[in-house]
Amino acid sequence: MRAAKERPLTFAEALLPIALGGLFLGASFLLFGADATRGPLQTAIICATAGAMLIGRRAGHRFDALREAAVAGMVGGFGTMAVLFAVGALLGTWAMSGTLLALGYYLLQVLTPEWLYFTSALIAALIGFAIASAWTTASTVGICLVGIAGQVGLDPAITAGAVVSGAYFGDKLGPFSKRSDLAATVAGVDPRVHRREALWTAVPAFALTLLVFWWLGEPASRDAGVTTAVIEAQLQIRPVLLLPLAVVIVLAVSGLPPFMTMFTGALVGGLVAIAMKTESVLGFAGLDGPVSLALLKAFWQAMATGYVSTTGVAGIDAFLSRGGMAYMLDTIWLIAAALAFGGVIERLRLLHRLFEPIVATLRSPGGLVTTTVGVAFATNLLTAEQQTSTRLVGQILKPAFDARGIQPVVLSRAAADSASLTSPLVPWNSCGAYLAAALGVSTIAYAPYVLFAFFSPLLTILFAWTGLRMLRLPRARTLG
Numbered sequence: 001m002r003a004a005k006e007r008p009l010t011f012a013e014a015l016l017p018i019a020l021g022g023l024f025l026g027a028s029f030l031l032f033g034a035d036a037t038r039g040p041l042q043t044a045i046i047c048a049t050a051g052a053m054l055i056g057r058r059a060g061h062r063f064d065a066l067r068e069a070a071v072a073g074m075v076g077g078f079g080t081m082a083v084l085f086a087v088g089a090l091l092g093t094w095a096m097s098g099t100l101l102a103l104g105y106y107l108l109q110v111l112t113p114e115w116l117y118f119t120s121a122l123i124a125a126l127i128g129f130a131i132a133s134a135w136t137t138a139s140t141v142g143i144c145l146v147g148i149a150g151q152v153g154l155d156p157a158i159t160a161g162a163v164v165s166g167a168y169f170g171d172k173l174g175p176f177s178k179r180s181d182l183a184a185t186v187a188g189v190d191p192r193v194h195r196r197e198a199l200w201t202a203v204p205a206f207a208l209t210l211l212v213f214w215w216l217g218e219p220a221s222r223d224a225g226v227t228t229a230v231i232e233a234q235l236q237i238r239p240v241l242l243l244p245l246a247v248v249i250v251l252a253v254s255g256l257p258p259f260m261t262m263f264t265g266a267l268v269g270g271l272v273a274i275a276m277k278t279e280s281v282l283g284f285a286g287l288d289g290p291v292s293l294a295l296l297k298a299f300w301q302a303m304a305t306g307y308v309s310t311t312g313v314a315g316i317d318a319f320l321s322r323g324g325m326a327y328m329l330d331t332i333w334l335i336a337a338a339l340a341f342g343g344v345i346e347r348l349r350l351l352h353r354l355f356e357p358i359v360a361t362l363r364s365p366g367g368l369v370t371t372t373v374g375v376a377f378a379t380n381l382l383t384a385e386q387q388t389s390t391r392l393v394g395q396i397l398k399p400a401f402d403a404r405g406i407q408p409v410v411l412s413r414a415a416a417d418s419a420s421l422t423s424p425l426v427p428w429n430s431c432g433a434y435l436a437a438a439l440g441v442s443t444i445a446y447a448p449y450v451l452f453a454f455f456s457p458l459l460t461i462l463f464a465w466t467g468l469r470m471l472r473l474p475r476a477r478t479l480g
Helices: 011-038 040-058 063-076 078-097 099-110 113-131 134-151 156-173 178-187 191-216 224-234 239-253 258-276 278-285 291-305 314-320 325-347 350-361 365-383 386-403 408-425 430-439 443-449 452-466
Strands: none
Touching: 011 040, 011 325, 011 350, 040 063, 040 325, 063 078, 063 325, 078 099, 078 134, 078 239, 078 258, 078 278, 078 291, 078 325, 078 430, 099 134, 099 239, 099 314, 113 134, 113 156, 113 191, 113 239, 134 156, 134 239, 134 258, 134 314, 134 430, 156 178, 156 191, 156 408, 156 430, 156 443, 156 452, 178 191, 178 386, 178 408, 191 408, 191 452, 239 258, 258 278, 258 291, 278 291, 291 325, 325 350, 325 365, 325 386, 325 430, 350 365, 350 386, 365 386, 365 408, 365 452, 386 408, 408 430, 408 443, 408 452, 430 443
């Protein structure tokens, strides 16, 4: 009986939670600026969630059902939160072991600072393709590339944008990419067919991305040779310090889940620190007593609250004083709040109510694909989860593609070019929050430089309006 009392939201009711969310989010950034992600933004999202629940109650939904939807949204993002904890632990032990500094040192040997933005995108693309994980790429090699930018006087935000662009390009085309598999699945397409079709937009988009990063390149304001000399003076660089990175790459390629991959990398980093940097580890522990207990304390502390470097060199200490699971708590709070909001609006079918009437009026393929991109970005803004966004795009748009006789691979390509790629641009989306925490650069700062996330959907729209690769179903009766 209770379920029968539920009614669909009116258009105004569906629009109101979005208006409330926009008002609260805008006010949090206006009042707190870059500090908004440290609590004010989370509070704004929770207030918007409460507003959405009140509107849902007005439409006959029980509070218990809406609460369960919010909890289900958070539970669905537990895997992301667990990975963030593992990355925090990894950053702490890799800073203590010298892995981060060693990786930065070796990269400085082969990189030309003037081309750092260009080469950062290219390196991230190659690694992202090999391990099929944009997140792992960003939270390992990406961290060092951003750190190098800061050390030689280049812009860390541009470098972060280059890393994210390259990592997502590589992940998108990688043979084991879960993001590509999801886009293919929601459209009902063979993943191999989807990846071949994705090349049409992904390759030229990334070529444009590399061209712009090459153009943005500038000479370093500080000599990279001085930086490497300082690193050599502070740390005896040995290839064995890269062992934790090698372990992470091997585990990622072998298909081990991200949490286990990153957490194992954290454990290996701690063991390398104990074996290779015993003196500095004991100094970090600050514990009088048995050496074994001091080493255990340092290992534990680096994973829990991060490492604090005391070399006396400001740049190195700033780069190495990082990590710990506690470092990720604000980000996890942000993701949890956003996922709860996403769970409520999905339970209310709010996005279906807003977009299905618009989709029903579309006749041209260009309008349909443009709307697909818009729906993808809107769902990334509202659901805070790229996988949910991709799935909702399929649910809302697939009937329209079928009715107009357009092959589903066109939908999978458009979804991959938009839902997958615009998620890093949203500060409260799980992707944007994760990357900001891992790279140490706010989403707002790096987002304008994630050029691949702009070029790819724009090319998808251009293809649609010009009719390029708008594949039709054979002998289909279409509406437009």
